Amino acid sequence: MMIDEQVTAALLAIIIIAGILSISQPYLTERTSEPFSELAILGPNMKIADYPKKLLAGERFSLYLYVGNHEGMTTYYRVYVKVGDRSSVINENTTLNEAPMTQYDIVLQNNQTWIEPITLQIEKPGTNLRLVFELWTYKPEEKIFEYHKRWLQLWLNVTEPI
Amino acid sequence: MLALGLALTALSMRASAEPSAPSIRQGILEAFASIQKVEEDGGNVSRLIILLNRAIRLEREGELAADPVRANQLYDEARGIVDEVMAAAPRVREEGMTALSNRTIWTAIDLTGLVLISLFVYILGPRIFWILWLRAHRGWRVSAK
Numbered sequence: 490m491m492i493d494e495q496v497t498a499a500l501l502a503i504i505i506i507a508g509i510l511s512i513s514q515p516y517l518t519e520r521t522s523e524p525f526s527e528l529a530i531l532g533p534n535m536k537i538a539d540y541p542k543k544l545l546a547g548e549r550f551s552l553y554l555y556v557g558n559h560e561g562m563t564t565y566y567r568v569y570v571k572v573g574d575r576s577s578v579i580n581e582n583t584t585l586n587e588a589p590m591t592q593y594d595i596v597l598q599n600n601q602t603w604i605e606p607i608t609l610q611i612e613k614p615g616t617n618l619r620l621v622f623e624l625w626t627y628k629p630e631e632k633i634f635e636y637h638k639r640w641l642q643l644w645l646n647v648t649e650p651i
Numbered sequence: 652m653l654a655l656g657l658a659l660t661a662l663s664m665r666a667s668a669e670p671s672a673p674s675i676r677q678g679i680l681e682a683f684a685s686i687q688k689v690e691e692d693g694g695n696v697s698r699l700i701i702l703l704n705r706a707i708r709l710e711r712e713g714e715l716a717a718d719p720v721r722a723n724q725l726y727d728e729a730r731g732i733v734d735e736v737m738a739a740a741p742r743v744r745e746e747g748m749t750a751l752s753n754r755t756i757w758t759a760i761d762l763t764g765l766v767l768i769s770l771f772v773y774i775l776g777p778r779i780f781w782i783l784w785l786r787a788h789r790g791w792r793v794s795a796k
Contacts (some may be wrong), residue, residue: 497776501769508765512758563690563700565683594707596683596700629684 527557527602528568528624528639535604540643545650546614554605556624558597565627567634568593572611573619573642581638585621611647618645675710675726678733679703685740693754694747699736706732 531553532539541550558564569589579585590611595603611618624639682703690696706729713725 494777496780497773500772500776500780504768504772505765508761508768512761512765563687563696565680594679594711596686596703596707598697598700627680627683629680629687632680 524560526560526564526566526624526626526637526639527555528622528641529555530622530641530643531555531604542645544611544645544647546647547610547612547650549608549610551606551608554593554607554622555602556595556597557602558599561599563596563598565596566594566637567625567627569623569625570607570609571621571623572613573621574615575617575619577619577621579619579621579623579640579642581640584623584636584640585619587621611645614647614649616646618647619643620645671726672710672714675706675713675729675733678730678737679706679710682706682733682736682740685737689740689744689747692744692747693751694740694743694745695750696743699739699743702732702736702739706730706736 529537530540531537533541533551533553535553540552544550554568556566556568558566569584570591570593571585571587571589573579573585573587577585577587591609593605593607595605597603609620611620620643622641624637625634626637627633628635682699686696686699686703689699709725709729709732713722713729716722716725
C-alpha cells in the first residue's frame with residue numbers, strides 16, 4: 490500500500506537524521522575547522538586603551554599580556570618582548586632582528602586563554618621606539634620554537650630622566 | 652691528596668646533580684612533548700598542564716631571584732613538578748586510551764542501535780502507526796451522503 494511506504498519512509502528519515510546528529514555531535518564539537526592563536530596587549534587597566542606612549546628610561550610600566558589557543562590541541566607558547574625602532578623590520582614572516590629583553594612562556598589547552606600582568610622597563614632612551622611582542626610556539630618534533638606569525642607593537646618615546 | 656680528590660669529585664657530582672635553569676627548561680619542553688602525545692591518545696591533560704605551568708612559573712621566578720639559594724630552591728621545586736608530570740603522563744595516557752576505546756565501543760553500539768531501530772520501524776512501523784491512528788480516531792463515524 491502506497492501510504493504505508495510513505496509513513497515508513499518518513500519515520501525512517503526522522504530516526505536516521507536524529508541518530509546521525511546525535512552520534513556526530515561529539516565529533517563535530519571536538520573538531521577545529523580553522524586553527525588560530527590570539528596575541529594581544531591590554532593597557533594597565535586591562536582594557537584595549539591607556540597604553541603608555543611617553544616613558545622615562547628605566548621607568549617601570551605595567552601591561553597585560555593576552556594569549557588565546559584555538560589550534561585544536563595543547564600548545565606551548567612563548568612571547569618574546571623586543572625593542573626596535575622606526576627602521577626595524579617585522580612582519581608575518583620576519584621576526585625582529587633584536588635580542589629579546591624578556592620572554593613569557595605558557596602552555597594552553599585548546600580554547601584556553603591566558604591573561605598575565607607584566608611589568609617592563611626600557612633602559613635606553615629614544616624616539617619612535619617599537620616595543621614588539623612576538624608569538625612563538627614549540628614544535629616537539631623538531632625540538633625548536635617557531636615564529637607563529639603573530640606579532641604586535643607599541644610605539645614609545647623614551648626620554649632620559651631629569 | 653686522595654681526600655682532596657674525593658672532595659672535588661663529590662663537589663662536581665653535586666654541582667652536576669643540582670638543577671639549573673637550562674636543564675629545567677629542557678625538562679619542561681620534554682614534559683610538554685609527552686603531554687602532547689598523551690593528548691593525542693585521548694588522555695585528559697588538564698591537570699598535567701596546570702602542573703607544567705607551575706613549573707614554568709617557578710623556573711622564571713628562579714631566574715629572576717637575586718638570591719642564588721632561593722633560586723636553587725625554586726629550581727628544585729620546578730624540577731620536582733616536571734618529574735611528577737613525566738611520571739604521571741603514562742598513566743593518564745593509558746586512561747585516555749581506555750576512554751577512547753570505550754567511546755569507539757559506544758559509537759558502535761549507537762550505530763547498531765540505529766540500524767536495529769530502522770529495521771524495526773521498517774517492518775513494524777506502518778502497522779503500529781495505523782493501530783495508533785485507529786485508536787486516536789475510534790470515535791469517528793463514517794457517513795455517506
